[in-house]
Amino acid sequence: xxxxIGLQELRRMMLSPLAWVILALIQFVTALQFxxxxxxxxxxxxxxVGMDNPPGVSDWVVAPLFAxxxxxxxxxxxxxxxxxxxxxxxxxxxxxxxxxxxxxTEIVLGKYVGMMLFLAIMVTMISLMPLTLWFGTxxxxxxxxxxxxxxxxxLSAFAAAGLFISSLTESPAVAAVASFFxxxxxxxxxxxxxxxxQLKGIVEYISLLHHFVPLLQGSINSADVAYxxxxxxxxxxxxxxxxxxxxxxx
Numbered sequence: 001x002x003x004x005i006g007l008q009e010l011r012r013m014m015l016s017p018l019a020w021v022i023l024a025l026i027q028f029v030t031a032l033q034f035x036x037x038x039x040x041x042x043x044x045x046x047x048x049v050g051m052d053n054p055p056g057v058s059d060w061v062v063a064p065l066f067a068x069x070x071x072x073x074x075x076x077x078x079x080x081x082x083x084x085x086x087x088x089x090x091x092x093x094x095x096x097x098x099x100x101x102x103x104x105t106e107i108v109l110g111k112y113v114g115m116m117l118f119l120a121i122m123v124t125m126i127s128l129m130p131l132t133l134w135f136g137t138x139x140x141x142x143x144x145x146x147x148x149x150x151x152x153x154x155l156s157a158f159a160a161a162g163l164f165i166s167s168l169t170e171s172p173a174v175a176a177v178a179s180f181f182x183x184x185x186x187x188x189x190x191x192x193x194x195x196x197x198q199l200k201g202i203v204e205y206i207s208l209l210h211h212f213v214p215l216l217q218g219s220i221n222s223a224d225v226a227y228x229x230x231x232x233x234x235x236x237x238x239x240x241x242x243x244x245x246x247x248x249x250x
Contacts, residue, residue: 005110
């Protein structure tokens with residue numbers, strides 16, 4: 001049932017013009033950033049030759065590209081997730097789902113799987129762009145893989161948080177704005193330097209960016225992967241509990 005709901009959710013998204021507009025805009029902006037970074041790398045080649053351990057194309061082009069894309073998608077994923085539950089509640093279709101012999105867990109996980117399939121398509125399209133450097137440069141495939149993995153994990157966290165916020169309101173616009181501010185706040189925590197070392201360490205650990213940067217640098221740490229898994233799991237559980245409470249009140 002989860003797979004069925006997920007495929008239906010993906011189909012619903014792909015039938016929407018908004019999904020195609022988002023895919024096209026993301027690819028266009030990413031291509032511009034990619035070409036600008038590549039041109040900058042080529043212009044600085046003479047200076048890099050004389051350096052000890054100079055940054056390669058993976059460090060100069062690929063890692064910054066994934067970082068910029070992640071921040072861009074921080075603004076885009078709330079737009080994708082805003083209609084997942086709030087619009088269905090407003091259109092009274094969510095009550096039909098809730099009255100069907102399907103558990104809240106299946107509904108939530110199905111919608112989450114649908115969003116992640118769409119985002120997986122997006123990550124694949126984005127990753128194919130720097131992969132073209134493999135044919136003419138010394139591209140570090142390992143760093144490309146960890147960067148793609150980090151971006152996918154980051155988006156999995158974005159989607160779970162957006163799904164939860166979408167379960168709290170009937171207004172898709174409110175859900176999008178609230179999701180953005182929640183994710184943006186978690187992103188900004190990485191830059192907080194005030195307070196003691198212990199407080200700073202806690203705040204940094206909560207930050208999404210703190211666990212994303214090592215993956216961009218080619219380092220896969222089980223603690224960073226676990227953070228994103230736990231983050232997504234927590235918001236999915238909160239969403240299920242929220243919908244269960246609404247079903248009991250109905």
